[in-house]
Amino acid sequence: MLTIHHLGKSQSERIVWLCEELGLTYELKHYVRDPVTALAPPELVALHPLGTAPVISDGDLLLAESGAIVEYIIAKYGDGRLTLGPDHPDYVDYIFWWHYANGNFQPNMGRNMILRRLNVPADNPIAARLNGRLAGAFALIEKRLGNAPFLAGESFTAADIMTFFSLTTMRYFMPFDLTSYPSILTYLQRIAGREAYQRAMQKGDPGMPLLLT
Incomplete structure (x- = not known):
C-alpha cells in the first residue's frame, strides 16, 4: 500500500493531489x-533523515523530496499520464x-521568506536583489501563462x-500580492476547478482557506 506521510500546509499536498489525479489507492497519514516552531513533529522527523515532508512509503521503499516522489509515482503508476515524452512538441517546456x-521558484520564495522573518x-x-529576483520569477510565470x-x-x-x-499555500509563509499578475490569477482559478485538486485539499488540509486570489 502506498502511504503518504502528509504535513499540513506543506509541499506534501503535491503528492496527495497527484494520487487523486491518477486515481490511485493510498493511505494518508496526517501530521x-x-x-x-511550526516545524514537523518528532514522529515525522523520525521517518527520514531529512526530517521534512513529504515522505512516502511503498512496500519496503521509503522516499522523501516531493519532486522525487512525483517522478517515482508517475513512473511506477502513471501509465504515461501527466508527463510528456521527448517526442512531444511541448517536452522542453x-x-x-x-x-x-x-x-x-520555491527556493526564491523561501529565501525571501527568511529575509522577511529576520x-x-x-x-x-x-x-x-532577492526581492527583484522573486518579482522576476513571478513575471516569467505570468508571461508563460499569458501564452x-x-x-x-x-x-x-x-x-x-x-x-x-x-503560487498558493506557500503564500501563507511568504505573502505575495498577485494583483498585477492577471494570467496567474486566471490560472489559479482554472486549476482550482479540477475535482482532483479539490479532493486532495479537502483530504490533506480540510478547512484551510485556499489562497487563489
Missing part, C-alpha cells in the same frame, strides 16, 4: 506542525517548468502540480 518549480530592511542590497493555459502548454501535467504550491 501536525509543532505549535511553537514540460521539463523546464518541472525543474523550475523547486530548482528556482526583518531585513527592504533597501538592504541583498534583500533588494498557454498550462505551464507545459495545452496539457495539464505534473509541472503544474509541482508549481501550484508555491
Whole structure:
C-alpha cells in the first residue's frame, strides 16, 4: 500500500493531489506542525533523515523530496499520464517548468521568506536583489501563462502540480500580492476547478482557506 506521510500546509499536498489525479489507492497519514516552531513533529522527523515532508512509503521503499516522489509515482503508476515524452512538441517546456518549480521558484520564495522573518530592511542590497529576483520569477510565470493555459502548454501535467504550491499555500509563509499578475490569477482559478485538486485539499488540509486570489 502506498502511504503518504502528509504535513499540513506543506509541499506534501503535491503528492496527495497527484494520487487523486491518477486515481490511485493510498493511505494518508496526517501530521501536525509543532505549535511553537511550526516545524514537523518528532514522529515525522523520525521517518527520514531529512526530517521534512513529504515522505512516502511503498512496500519496503521509503522516499522523501516531493519532486522525487512525483517522478517515482508517475513512473511506477502513471501509465504515461501527466508527463510528456521527448517526442512531444511541448517536452522542453514540460521539463523546464518541472525543474523550475523547486530548482528556482520555491527556493526564491523561501529565501525571501527568511529575509522577511529576520526583518531585513527592504533597501538592504541583498534583500533588494532577492526581492527583484522573486518579482522576476513571478513575471516569467505570468508571461508563460499569458501564452498557454498550462505551464507545459495545452496539457495539464505534473509541472503544474509541482508549481501550484508555491503560487498558493506557500503564500501563507511568504505573502505575495498577485494583483498585477492577471494570467496567474486566471490560472489559479482554472486549476482550482479540477475535482482532483479539490479532493486532495479537502483530504490533506480540510478547512484551510485556499489562497487563489
